[in-house]
Amino acid sequence: MMGELVILWTDALIFMLVLFSMAFGIYAAGKEHLRGPWGLVVRSRVGVSTLVILSFYVVVGLLDSVHFHPLLDSKDQAGQQTQSAEVISLFDYLVTPLRERQEKTYSAPLATHLYAKESIELASGEVVRDFPRLTFGGAHLENPEQEWSRDIWRLTGIGVLKGLLVSVVVTNILIALLAGRWKTSFGAVAKVLIKEETTVPWRVLLATLSSVILVLFWSIELSSQYHILGTDKVGEDVFYQALKSIRTGLLIGTLTTLVMLPAAILLGIMAGYYRGWVDDLIQYTYTTLNSIPGVLLIAAAILMLQIYMSNHADEFNSLVERADLRLLFLCIILGVTSWTGLCRLLRGEAMKLREVDYVQAAVAFGVGHFTIIVRHILPNVLHIVLITVVLDFSGLVLAEAVLSYVNIGVDPTMNSWGNMINSARLEMAREPVVWWSLLASMLFMFVLVLSANLFSDVVRDAFDPRLRSSR
């Protein structure tokens, strides 16, 4: 199955980010001021349920970030299995049927026939113009008109049943684990959970998890026989496209922050702490940068990159690598245009902190500037960094959609919600209207952005000292 691993730039960065967050998690667990607010986050109902949904997205995105050359069935002269020149991800491999079952052109969600009439030659040799049957969608039905609705219900039933079964198993495992940790009986834990007398709202967590599992199994079951969100112009499954776009959205939302953080933190704190000419220089830099329209910068950078890529086409082994480089550059250029906001916030905060008594006391002890910044200023602005990162995430996901819509976003060959919306522009003008591409991308983006926004609200409430004291 798996041939040689291909590590794309963004893959490497995203796994670095995962490692970094894990390291931060371990560091935070030892620090009361960081652990406390996170405790508040997981104690909030909105917090845990959005966390479940977000982690579903993250799992898909991470699975989609392990790339490799798949092995082919044929063998070369040396008896070795040959591998395809194509690069696919672990996620692609898991949903191979979705990826490979291509229709001819548009078909509506759960349809059995194409969306366009074609000349069909009947067995009798007669040629009629009608909607032809799909190659894969509902292909197992003998007589679609009569069997279709019953088949949908049957698959739904099976999906829900499987989903329920898995949810029950998961719930029981969790209760057993909790019982082991709290050292009480299984029944006692279950009773406490149902009455919701726990500090962490396990009931809400389980309810969300169960619904996610239900939806998951339902769609697995249906998509095994149908295209649940239809197919696009070239007959590709829209559900698959929307799922693949998750990685793009997540990458833009997180890597951009990774790019901007060092600059924003370093420059912001330096400007606020040293004041004087350092402050002037940094302030002028970001005011200048801020006064250039961001879209203009992004367009210029992306167009330049496009020219470079077309002049050096031989440097890229595959289309995926090419698209990946463009994605990375998009992240970088978005980062370059978006660090100023956080930088300004941090400058103000550092300016306030440098006059605070404990910093003055440290100066009176003869502590060096670097140590003061690392030990006294940085830990006391971390909450601002965290709040900004979480709040910016959803904005960046939406920004990607807008940029791809005007063709200066990710590569057109790459799956992204923005590209889907972009192509839907023409589909909406068609008669009859093809609405499912737009709907699918909106639905996936909406769920992600809404949960990210709700989650960031919870995080901000937990970390913002002013909000905390007023409660």
Added chain:
Amino acid sequence: MSDILLKVKNLQTWLGEGDRPVRAVDGVDLTIRKGETFALLGESGCGKSMTALSIMRLLPPAGRIKGGQVLLGKTSLLDLPEFAMREERGGRMAMIFQEPMTSLNPVMTIGQQIGEAVRIREGVDKESRDLRIIELLNSVGIPDPERRVGEYPHQLSGGMKQRVMIAMALAGRPELLIADEPTTALDVTIQAQVLNLLKTLQQQTGMAILLITHDLGVVAEVADRVAVMYAGQIIEVAESERFFRLPQHPYSQKLFQSLPDSNKRSQRLAVIQGSVPALNQIFTACRFMDRCHRAFGDCHTAPEWTALSDDEGVRCHLSEQPELLQSEVIQQESHQPIASGVGQAPLLDVEDLKVHFPIHKGVFKRTVGYVKAVDGVSLTIAPGKTLALVGESGCGKTTVGKGILQLVKPTEGRVTFETDELTTLSSRALRSRRSELQIIFQDPVASMNPRMLVSDIIEEGMKAQKIVRDSAQRRARVMELLEQVGLPADSASRYPHEFSGGQRQRICVARALAVDPKLIICDEPTSALDVSVQAQILNLLKSLQLSRGLAYLFITHNISVVAYLADEVAVMYLGRIVERGSVDLLLAEPKHPYTQALLSAVPVVESTSRRTVIRLEGDMPSPANPPTGCHFHPRCPIAMEQCRTAYPELRPLPDGRLVSCFKVEDGL
């Protein structure tokens, strides 16, 4: 009785939800008569502000009134609907707050803000409204009210803003004025003005004042009756005169004993052990029992209110045996007499120190002038001695401290510490000398990084100064220091927010001691603390001075602390020292008119030593634009022609002190 204005019965206010709400006010009874000044006295967190807010029904969102009755005249306030309650607030009763800076809207002129209050009470006729605004401003003693109505709050000084607040409160001609720490944020000379104003207004309008304060001195100055609050309950109510002569409750007695003054110089101050109990519990024993020096068996049951006369009473089991209730005189263990440091070379010698902050203006940030925060200060401190630097806020005393430590770069002048000239040392050389000069700040909350453990905080200086390189030894030293300042050893692995204000200040002291300094600059180390806690810190500072031979530069505005702790006093006004001398001489017989006014404005507890207050008109001028000649002449009651043109030099007097005043030179 018909003259009762406000009657509060068994008021209970809870804060927060959940199974353990904070019972901030737990069964408070009080009565206020028409036209009297009733002081509610208590330490921070005892529920006195919550009582006032409950009466006004202005509780924060987390608070709710659980029970009780509040009668204003015949109206039961707690039963009124909100719209009727709005009529009462600002109508028959009004409130002024501690922070005049944040109580006024910065984007409205004061005329508009007072006008708003007047319009609600008196209708909308614009002309009569304008007249009323002027009349109100006049009545609170704001000079030139016609011009002032068009000014914005930032153009007024703190004292002026508090007057505007009072004027707004008076707009509805209230019968009851609730003043929540009205002078705590103000300087003593301004405090004297405001207290005086309140008294005058009371005489004119016959309103009653509920004065909430923690300052015994303020109570002594203005109150007719006093109620002492402790942990959500009133524990003693008394006529002011009797209260100060013969406090009944052990807590009240201890409060008096813990006040520092010059007579107690050779003793340790009395302290109340421990801290105020958490109010989120149900008390079965007396709330003060754990801290009481006279607790006995009966105290395990909560004491009932014992009325001593019509409107006096006490909540203590001792009151059941009146002969026991009398204050017993406790002999405090005394300090060793301080070894004389005369004849030794000065540890610190500051000569003509100037710190000027440039004022920038315009696009190119040209310097258009200087704020002369410190303008030529000279002082010396001998090893093991304490010099107190006294002055009102904004006079530059904190900047002197920071200038000596080189936390702000002095513009001019010399700071000689032992043999080194600190102003010219390279930053590397300065860094290595830092261990010998340390600082303790006013606000114990802000002076420790909330993200660091106590042990890391204390170790920081040792690490930076490379005093103890071995981490195990450093650890041991942290334990030793914690013990010295009287904190348990397990404090080391906790965070600063887990400690009370007094304990935090102890940690700050330990941190300063960690590098073995010879001089500690104490920047108002007790002004954020309650009286009983202040006594603990003062005791600690004094005993450390004796055992380690520390010298202190004690920056404060609290004269009684000066009297207790200092050997020498320097009085600052607008960036310059106006009088300097030994503490006995200076406090007993101040020569400079500013020192005289400052000392007379300090509210004193003992009625015998009450002097006539020399009222200073106006506020301290801005150090960006000091008056010509003697800085003090615009406010000086004895200014002469000469004072307007020349600044008097600091001249020595025969008794050894230095004074900068022409009158004194002339021999008065």
